[in-house]
Amino acid sequence: MAKTFHLEIIATDRVFFQGEVEHLVVTAIDGLLGIMAGHEPLVTCLPTGELKYLVDGEWKYAAISEGFIEVMPESSIILAETCELPEEIDIKRAEEARERAREMLRQKQSIKEYYQTQAALNRAMNRLKVSQKHFKY
Secondary structure (H helix, E strand, C coil), X not given: CCCCEEEEEEECCEEEEEEEECEEEXXXXXXXXXXXXXXXXXXXXXXXXXXXXXXXXXXXXXXXXCEEEEEECCEEEEEECCXXXXXXXXXXXXXXXXXXXXXXXXXXXXXXXXXXXXXXXXXXXXXXXXXXXXXXX
C-alpha cells in the first residue's frame, strides 16, 4: 500500500497547498477525521477548525474556515473559505475581530445576524488558537 497520497487545499483566494502527504487530520462536522493513503472514499463538510498534515515526517498546521473535503484512496481535496498558516495570522486583527463579535453578541440582533456574528466569533477564536498553539514568536 502507498505511504503517501496527493493533497490539495484550495481556499477562495489561493491554492494553499498541493503535494504528497503521509497523513491528514481535519475537524469534520462529527469530530476529528484522520486520513491516510488508501482511505475509503467520502465527502463531508468541514466547520471552522484546525487541520494538520504530515509532510516528510513533519507536521504542518493551519487554521481553516468552513468548507468541504473529498477523500479518495489516492488523493484528497479540501475546498475552504480561508486557510492560513499560524505565522500568516495577524493576531492583532484576529483579537479585534473577536472583540467586535463579542460586542455584537451583546446587542439585540435578528436570528440571522446572531448566527453570522457567532460564525465571525468562531473564526476569530480559531485563528487565535492556532496561531498561539503553533507559531513560535
